[in-house]
Amino acid sequence: MTHQSQPSTTLSPPAPMTSMQRVLTALGQREPDRVPLFLFPVMQGARELGCSIQDYFARPEQVAEGQWRLRAKFGHDCLYNFHYAAIEIEAWGGTTLFRTDGPPNAGSPIVQDPEDIRRLSVPRIEDSPSLQRVLAATRLMAEQACGEVPIIGVVMSPFSLPVMQLGFEHYLILMHERRDLFERLMQLNERFCVDWANAQVEAGANAICYFDPVSSVTIVSRELFLATGREVARRTIAQLKAPAAMHFASGRILPRVPDLFDTGAAVIGVSSHEDLGALKRAAQGRLSLLGNLNGIEMRHWTPEQAESAVKTAIQAAGRGGGFILADNHGEIPWQVPDAVLMAIAHAVKRWGCYPLADDNTD
Template sequence: MEKRYTSMERVLTAMSMQEPDKVPLFIMCTHYCAKFLDMSIKNYFSKPENVVKGQMMLLEKFHNDCLNPFYSVAHEYAAFGSEVIFKEDGPPNAGEPIIKKFDDILKLQPPEVKKSKILMNCLETISMLKREVGTSVPIGGGVMSPFSLPILQMGFNKYIELIYEKPELLEHLIKINEKFCTEWANMQLMAGATFITFIDSMSVSSIIPKSVYLKTGFLSAKRTIPTIKRDVAIATSSASSTSILEEILEAGIKAILVSHTDDLTEIKKKVGKRATLLGNLNGIEMCKWNRSDAEFNVKEAIRKAGAGGGFILCDSIGDIPYQVNEDILHEISESVNKWGRYPLNWR
């Protein structure tokens, strides 16, 4: 008789580089779930109860293998004293930079999580979801990397100036962010999160030269990731991380969200059994897909990376755009059931 896996068992089996009953499916939705409750995105995020209800509906609708209580990077950044700016049809945006001039860095202190209503709401959401599902479904937490958070704290152009012209101040700012990142990640784990996604959009070579990253963000990642007490996945906002794969692995990353611009076959060859791959459905193109497109892309991703385990089907951003038709998400789920059953004899 075929073993029936819980979502947790399915994911843990895949991450141990073995084949479960089928390829795990992560339909990662944050603000999208406001649709299920027929409310504005602002109202959706106003109460943990709304987010919990939205995530549980996501689980039921699409047989999802992960809950995603992450609110937005804007919510995390708000703990430093900024604001969250809501849109009608997209993820929340961050408010104005809090660092107006370089000297402001010297006055900056890491926020206390317990004194931030927004962050405490996020933790309550995780705790409520944990009470709902116990150990049957993984719950994903998330943090901005200490190296990427300054994009919000001071704006991209000023941050680039800091990197090249003020290395001592850069180090000071990153150390502040490291302290916050570690505390925030581990409090999510204590609340019931199963793993943490390390959002590091600044690290990729399309943004900053690898030679600079090696002296800055890479060193920070090597210091920070070991302080997080569970497995850490990395997300680079859909940008290719191929040029820093070895560095990602050296830093201790256990799962990599693969860009839609990368070939899953090649990434799997390079990574081998050192980390699990998530990906790499194109979330932007998904907005224009019909059901045939969805099935084709699911089948291709599984064909390229599914064999032997070590693969979780997901979009390449880690957040489904608001404009994606719900029928497409149903087709993705149905296609995983059709083409993702192990053993993958159809290949």
């Protein structure tokens, strides 16, 4: 995505922006016609098409159709090619456990003995049927979007992928006690991540969501982050052929925001556990914010609660652009009713039009 110039002011009401224009304007730290909404329904496409989650992800044309139908339904500002996190592990020889009521999960870790890392090699994107399905779905989305709707591609960061490759516990031990093997794994993962991200860009993705929960304040100390996750992010994001959002999948990041300025990320995905206004101030206009509606609580929101949450978020972070409203995890839980997502979409249209209403206006 490239930034465009601000829309000119005319006496007659300007035409609504396309989603692409809206998002690019917001990312340029300016106010578009309204706050962009990145609703991230993923599995919900299966419900739209009346098939199981496992069957849904088996056919790229279904995923593309599902994304298109969901956008038509809720009117959000992106298409999202994310299938499930474990799909990358399939490329490394791992397995995925599907379930009927939630996201597929990674099976048993592929690295059982840390010494196996010495023998690992980087999977080729073209050799993975699973990743090829994602690319095919991306191409179909790009054909439909015609450049008017941003397509968001997804990678697991090289620093966070080992949670699935080794299991969380073994990864923490590796990180602290086997730095030689850790560095070797980062080299492999960085190569894979760059290849995978750029294949998605080539297929039509306009931006890459770089999921990196391990880099959050929740998981590693600042000292460790500066020595590991940040360096990995800097090296990796520099090689991506599209803008990147660092997403911490609900992990906290507020005290570490200044440390992210030179990672190359344009956007950060932020948690509902942190104050959006404080995050906006910390970002200093150098990073845009993506977030931070609580997807877990969303399950039992009333339409009024949804509207209130949207209004609060927009009041905290909407002014001056640099803000995209989204959930805080990067995926809407299967259990969230459509009525709540509809209420969110309506609330954005009511409270998110620029110039924003005064905070005290109901």
